Structures are given as structure tokens and as C-alpha cells.
Amino acid sequence: MGKKAAASDVNMLKQISKTIAAHRSGILAYFDFNDLSTGPFEGTNSKIKTLHKMAYG
Secondary structure: OOOHHHOOHHHHHHHHHHHHHOHHHHHHHHHHHOOOHHHHHHHHHHHHHHHHHHOOO
């Protein structure tokens, strides 16, 4: 987590900093692998889950 964000009195800034820190390796991996992303795959998974909920409650 960024030192300035951690020392800040702004809670939202602290939360964003923690979120970025938690996902740091994934964010950096995106750039290490020539913009390869699992975004489309995750989108498909979300659609499948939504359809499943609609069909089976």
C-alpha cells in the first residue's frame, strides 16, 4: 500500500490503495504478457452465472 495513501485521513483513498495492492500481481502480469487479459473469459463466466440463476432461481 502506498505510504501517502496509508497516512491519509481519506478513507476512500486508503481503500483504493488496499485494493490496488491486493491486485498488484495481476495488474503487473497484464503488462508482462503483452496485454493478455482474462476479461473476456470472466465476462462469459458472469453471463453463464446470470443465465443459471435465471433458469434455476
